[in-house]
Amino acid sequence: MRIYRERFEPSDQLQRPYVIAGVNVIAAESDEEARMGLESRRRSLVGALFGSSENPLGDAQIEALLQGPQGHQVDQMLTYTAHGRPAAVRTYLRAFQQHADADELMVAHHAGSVAGRLRSIQLLGMAVLDDIPLNAVPLVEALG
Template sequence: MNTTGINRPLSVLDLATVLEGQTPADAFHNSLRLAQHVEKLGYKRFWMAEHHSMISVASSATAVLLGYIAGGTKTIRVGSGGVMLPNHAPLVVAEQFGTLESLYPGRIDLGLGRAPGTDQITARALRRDHVAAAHEFPEQIQELQHYLSADNTGPVRAVPGEGLDIPIWILGSSTDSAYLAAVMGLPYAFASHFAPAQLHAALKIYRQQFKPSEYLDKPYTMACVNVIAADTDAEANRLATSFYQMFLGVIRGKLRKLPPPVDSMDGIWNEYEYAHLQQMLTCTFIGSKATVDTQIRQFIDVTAVDEIIVTANVYDQDARLKSYELLRSLFA
């Protein structure tokens, strides 16, 4: 294992994952416990993502939950990874995050995505008569920036929100978002933890097309990866079976809460499902400190991302905290 710490900021993406036998309320308490833990370890950000109609994910009311996390921590940056902007009026998002920034100044990030964060039926329920909202994503971002600007003199004002320094990030899992982040001169975060196929193409496009802006003078990239670390490779691989089982539910269209680990996945997945899952989870690093260290360094060497954000779906909460602790020890 390399004795020199990895020189990158390290952050957390959390989905308030609901465990089998527990409720969303339990998930919220687990998320706060994790945020407090990684804050002490020196992680930079704690982000939460908007999802809907998923029994395993309780972070649907993202802005509300971020207030709970920010209120229970002191220094770590708290933000959305992300808010699915087409699901909301830009003014409401400006007011919500303006409120958060007013309460917790200098600690709030606003990551924006264009996907609904759910299935199409639920998306229609969210967007009601505005089903084409995703096609207006660039205009919605500009409207949101207008409301947050100190120069806004229009009849519609975001109070609170106006004039506050709330960094906006563009999130994506395809090359479309890379073009948008580049032309707008905004930092770019890629969802390689579940959609790795276009990661390298998107990073290349973003860097080549980037135009400096009042927000950012050069490209800044962050990639999300799955990491499960333990004392041994065998222990980490056993912990990962919870994650595999939950992900199988996504592949099969039968969503489930995060289940306890099993000794073996044999007989649980078939050959096709295993291959599909391995393809989706290319950016997943599981093992001992030494194993994860090698994997993370290889990922950074290939992608040259400026920051790593990590998610870990582990059933045992003490083991999850330890995974983040082991990972942090690899970084400078």
């Protein structure tokens, strides 16, 4: 990021450097629920990457792959994942934003269901409400 920021040349579209960093989020009511959500995400990634719709992987196959190089690959994909209760997720995201030298974070919620993803979004929203700039309040209100 340092090189990008140092060598940035303004254009009509962007007058100054701007960095958006992506990060996975699994926010939950409890640490155990978040841990289970992370494990579920690991398992679903193994199934998606190494199985097929015609030949889905069974639990034993997924477990075996998680213990091998494929599991390492999945874990690398989840390197930047905030998971836990809302306060822990907030702390992680603040540290990640500094680490990435990012102006903005783009979060991807990975609960196992739509309801779980919506709850993760809600928990994160409540956790970071104090971090939202005052000039963004109309946008937050518009989003309901």
